[in-house]
Amino acid sequence: MHNKNFVITSLQTWELGIGTTIRNFSLEISKQNKVLYINTPLDHTSWLRNKIQGRKDRRTLVISKKEPLLRKINENLWVLDFPFLIFSVNGIPFPSLFNFFNYLNNKKTAKAIRPILEQLGFKDYFLLIDTDIYRSFYLKELLKPSLSIYYRRDYIIGVSYWKKHGSRLEPLLAEKSDLVMANSSLFCDELKHYNPNTYLLETGVNLERYDAHKTYQVPNDVKTISHPIIGYIGSIYALRLDEPLLCKLAKKRPAYQFVFTGPIDEVFSNSPLQHMSNVHFTGAKTLTELPNYLSVFDVCINPQIVNSITLGNYPLKIDEYLAMGKPVVATDTPILKEVFGEHTHLAGNENEYLVMLDKAVQESTDPKLKAQRVLFAQGHSWENRTSILYEVLKTFSTK
Numbered sequence: 001m002h003n004k005n006f007v008i009t010s011l012q013t014w015e016l017g018i019g020t021t022i023r024n025f026s027l028e029i030s031k032q033n034k035v036l037y038i039n040t041p042l043d044h045t046s047w048l049r050n051k052i053q054g055r056k057d058r059r060t061l062v063i064s065k066k067e068p069l070l071r072k073i074n075e076n077l078w079v080l081d082f083p084f085l086i087f088s089v090n091g092i093p094f095p096s097l098f099n100f101f102n103y104l105n106n107k108k109t110a111k112a113i114r115p116i117l118e119q120l121g122f123k124d125y126f127l128l129i130d131t132d133i134y135r136s137f138y139l140k141e142l143l144k145p146s147l148s149i150y151y152r153r154d155y156i157i158g159v160s161y162w163k164k165h166g167s168r169l170e171p172l173l174a175e176k177s178d179l180v181m182a183n184s185s186l187f188c189d190e191l192k193h194y195n196p197n198t199y200l201l202e203t204g205v206n207l208e209r210y211d212a213h214k215t216y217q218v219p220n221d222v223k224t225i226s227h228p229i230i231g232y233i234g235s236i237y238a239l240r241l242d243e244p245l246l247c248k249l250a251k252k253r254p255a256y257q258f259v260f261t262g263p264i265d266e267v268f269s270n271s272p273l274q275h276m277s278n279v280h281f282t283g284a285k286t287l288t289e290l291p292n293y294l295s296v297f298d299v300c301i302n303p304q305i306v307n308s309i310t311l312g313n314y315p316l317k318i319d320e321y322l323a324m325g326k327p328v329v330a331t332d333t334p335i336l337k338e339v340f341g342e343h344t345h346l347a348g349n350e351n352e353y354l355v356m357l358d359k360a361v362q363e364s365t366d367p368k369l370k371a372q373r374v375l376f377a378q379g380h381s382w383e384n385r386t387s388i389l390y391e392v393l394k395t396f397s398t399k
Helices: 021-030 042-054 057-063 096-122 140-144 162-176 187-193 244-253 290-296 316-323 333-339 352-365 367-378 382-397
Strands: 005-009 034-037 070-074 077-080 126-130 147-152 179-182 198-200 229-233 257-261 280-283 300-301 328-331 343-347
Touching: 005 021, 005 096, 005 198, 021 034, 034 140, 042 057, 070 382, 077 096, 096 162, 126 140, 147 290, 147 367, 179 187, 179 352, 179 367, 179 382, 187 198, 187 333, 198 382, 229 290, 244 257, 244 343, 244 352, 257 343, 290 316, 300 316, 300 352, 316 333, 316 367, 328 352, 343 352
Parallel strands: 005 034, 005 126, 034 077, 126 147, 147 179, 179 198, 229 257, 229 300, 257 280, 300 328, 328 343
Antiparallel strands: 070 077
8 A cells, every 4th residue: 555644543652662553553654655643632630740740741842832743753754742731531420521521622633633634735544543542532523534443452441541431432433433453353353243344453573673683782781690581571560460470480480580671560669579689670771772681581471460451462572572583481361372372382370380481491592493483473574464454444445
């Protein structure tokens, strides 16, 4: 697909310091098409929280007229920020009142988007809504795109913040969208109940960033850590990771060094892991730094806690681990078994994890297995994933 226009809205801002699915899709799409990425507007509550906590947010700078609304990321990709705040609506208990103020929010953002579309020459365009259930709920009606797509990238209605209204609105958003894309087969099965035009669009991997054939510089904060190193890269949050399991694994395998790279929440900040000599937290790193850490790991892990949020989730990090040729031990879920079962070690409990970790350490120096992992991950490039989106869009564009 070439020379088309895409408007993409998402819960995740462009500046989010992790490798996000929708950011990577946007970059890949912009290689052949024009993309306007909409940074979700700040509401009053978020703005106040950022101010109290001293957080720097580019959207605040745009509101105070210290930064321009529109940025050009590359030849075909722009990011739009809004110069205003919107109502904080999630705490409204009554659906009808919530709908009223949420519509006002949508109307306000749509009004700001229209002149930018005209400025960029976006006459016909695809609207891709990346899990933005509230702030994009009415954009199909207000912006009138040639085709609207709802993309469930994550099961956000499993999070308490989104349950109240999100569980009510997501089925409605899926139903009224022209088509629905989902990040896992489990998500597809759920959303087909609301829209039969639902298709699988899994996450990809940045093969330029995660390249097993490159030589990476060993970061200073892990240079003195002995091997074997069991590593994890990503958000270290108890909502997704099994903290009690990790405590047991680190205790029962004192010869293994466990390294966690990523932002950390309060549960892990106060965990017994912090006091174990074979456990190391490096903190959050930039996207360009992450492969340096991953290159040091002998074995990579994804110790998910199984809940409604993680059950149908497609973990991007598994592709990144495999692209670097690393043995992987992960919690057994239907999606992991379906997609990665032949190339990862899946464990359902503590004992299985211990056995699989030992096996993975033994395999970490096997060049044949490394080559198989890399070859498998290469089939999940962003180019391949985006071509699936294009094929679906071509089908619907001709109807």
